[in-house]
Amino acid sequence: MIPTGQDSLNTRSTLEAGGKSYAYYSLAKAAEALGDVSRLPFSMKVLLENLLRFEDGVTVTRDDLQCMVDWLKERRINREIQYRPARVLMQDFTGVPCVVDLAAMRDAITRLGGDAAKINPQVPVHLVIDHSVMVDEFGTPKAFEKNVELEYQRNSERYEFLKWGSQAFDNFQVVPPGTGICHQVNLEHIAQAVWTSTDQAGEEVAYPDTLVGTDSHTTMVNGLGVLGWGVGGIEAEAAMLGQPVSMLIPEVVGFRLTGALAEGITATDLVLTVTQMLREKGVVGRFVEFVGPGLDALSLGDRATIANMAPEYGATCGFFPIDDGTLHYLRLTGRDDGRIELVRAYCQAQGMWHDADSPEPIFTDTLELDMSTVKPSLAGPKRPQDR
Numbered sequence: 572m573i574p575t576g577q578d579s580l581n582t583r584s585t586l587e588a589g590g591k592s593y594a595y596y597s598l599a600k601a602a603e604a605l606g607d608v609s610r611l612p613f614s615m616k617v618l619l620e621n622l623l624r625f626e627d628g629v630t631v632t633r634d635d636l637q638c639m640v641d642w643l644k645e646r647r648i649n650r651e652i653q654y655r656p657a658r659v660l661m662q663d664f665t666g667v668p669c670v671v672d673l674a675a676m677r678d679a680i681t682r683l684g685g686d687a688a689k690i691n692p693q694v695p696v697h698l699v700i701d702h703s704v705m706v707d708e709f710g711t712p713k714a715f716e717k718n719v720e721l722e723y724q725r726n727s728e729r730y731e732f733l734k735w736g737s738q739a740f741d742n743f744q745v746v747p748p749g750t751g752i753c754h755q756v757n758l759e760h761i762a763q764a765v766w767t768s769t770d771q772a773g774e775e776v777a778y779p780d781t782l783v784g785t786d787s788h789t790t791m792v793n794g795l796g797v798l799g800w801g802v803g804g805i806e807a808e809a810a811m812l813g814q815p816v817s818m819l820i821p822e823v824v825g826f827r828l829t830g831a832l833a834e835g836i837t838a839t840d841l842v843l844t845v846t847q848m849l850r851e852k853g854v855v856g857r858f859v860e861f862v863g864p865g866l867d868a869l870s871l872g873d874r875a876t877i878a879n880m881a882p883e884y885g886a887t888c889g890f891f892p893i894d895d896g897t898l899h900y901l902r903l904t905g906r907d908d909g910r911i912e913l914v915r916a917y918c919q920a921q922g923m924w925h926d927a928d929s930p931e932p933i934f935t936d937t938l939e940l941d942m943s944t945v946k947p948s949l950a951g952p953k954r955p956q957d958r
Contacts, residue, residue, distance in 0.1 A: 699752070701752045765914045783810050828862070
């Protein structure tokens, strides 16, 4: 559940999509009191919506909201905000200790005579088992099946514990071995672009899909218009328990893409070129947001490849706004038609939809690349950021 919030600006509104009604916190209504937000970067609109939804006068105040809008004046502002991601993504390597901590908390509550069943993650948590693969069998039709079987044997105690966790805790799901790496599973199955949950009043609320993950390359999902980045286990555990992520309002570097890749040029060639440009610019601690007519020429795979390299170019995230390409991918990967309708309706209502008519956002700084100029590139495995 999410709290109903103080909502001093009275921004709560409703929309219809897929035959259902959803509540949402309207940026357009907020703009009536705070000032025009149409040219905020798309990623900043996601942060502003998050603050609107959790405004309580204590952790999120009216001044915090105003600073998000005032950011447009200088394109940077020195203020700390309390951001609450919608969910947490874990892989087994760093996720298991978090589940151990939850189990220890339940044990402590039981010893004190309390109800252990009350100890649960406060936001949805997905733990993807993907770091235990060893290749014993290869080159035969039964290779995959045999390797998964051996994996279960080697890690039986840990997997039994995780299975118990998935049954014992609310808001906690485990994706079993042999399914794929956590970023692939996140992109293809878990991420929804627009998330929904029930608030304390029992109303279904729609809001941007956001997350933190226990892996630096969590940023891959930015290619789907989902704001997320990697954090350490302690930060992920805090988010899992409903604690906000304390962060400075970021500077946002806009990366404008035009043209299209020449025949034979791959997403790897493109991402190495982009990475080199961003490392030369200097984007550590900043958001990078990709815009421009060139987005229409990029598949979701291309976008995810660029977003995945955010740790290599040093940015907190490499964000792509939601557009028709996003919906096409959601449809290809079997997302529910009602969810796809909701993504379009919500993003268009919130000014988070990218197309030729979208106002160009205002950024702290900008770069531009004509993708037709990209050449074949190579990078070594030890230093993948060096083209």
